[in-house]
Amino acid sequence: xxxxxxxxxxxxxxxxxxxxxxxxxxxxxxxxxxxxxxxxxxxxxxxxxxxxxxxxxxxxxxxxxxxxxxxxxxxxxxxxxxxxxxxxxxxxxxxxxxxxxxxxxxxxxxxxxxxxx
Numbered sequence: 001x002x003x004x005x006x007x008x009x010x011x012x013x014x015x016x017x018x019x020x021x022x023x024x025x026x027x028x029x030x031x032x033x034x035x036x037x038x039x040x041x042x043x044x045x046x047x048x049x050x051x052x053x054x055x056x057x058x059x060x061x062x063x064x065x066x067x068x069x070x071x072x073x074x075x076x077x078x079x080x081x082x083x084x085x086x087x088x089x090x091x092x093x094x095x096x097x098x099x100x101x102x103x104x105x106x107x108x109x110x111x112x113x114x115x116x117x
Contacts, residue, residue, distance in 0.1 A: 025116060031107050033097025036090045038112035040082065050098050055079065059102070063095035070094075 027035065037043060037050075045055035052058075058066070070082040070091050082090075100106040109117040 027116065029093045029096040030100045030105055031097075031117075032089075033093035033095065033100075034107040034109070035112040035117075036086065036094050037097055038110060040086060040090070042094065045079070049101050059098055061095055061098050063092045066095040066098070067091035 042050075043053075045053055046058050047053040047055075050057065050059040058069075061069075067088060069079055070086055072079070072081060097107070107117075111117045
């Protein structure tokens with residue numbers, strides 16, 4: 001009985017994370033960038049929409065600049081390095097997301113942990 005309940009809970013959890021009928025099963029680079037933005041807590045320093053906060057405004061930054069910043073050496077009081085944590089694809093996707101801010105393509109969901117928010 002207990003094993004059946006555990007199996008039922010696992011199936012229920014998987015169903016809750018599955019995309020709804022008619023929804024895309026993959027995300028665009030902009031959406032993946034939003035996911036990484038939230039996952040790596042970029043908004044904690046750069047503000048909810050990248051306009052700045054404790055860190056500078058980084059809206060519409062180029063992919064190379066994002067990658068350099070994410071993989072740079074942490075200077076005292078500066079941004080930490082995401083080397084070994086985030087990938088180069090994450091940096092490109094974050095740049096795509098930053099470029100979408102203020103446009104009709106900007107995703108605004110906050111539940112980055114769902115496969116398809």
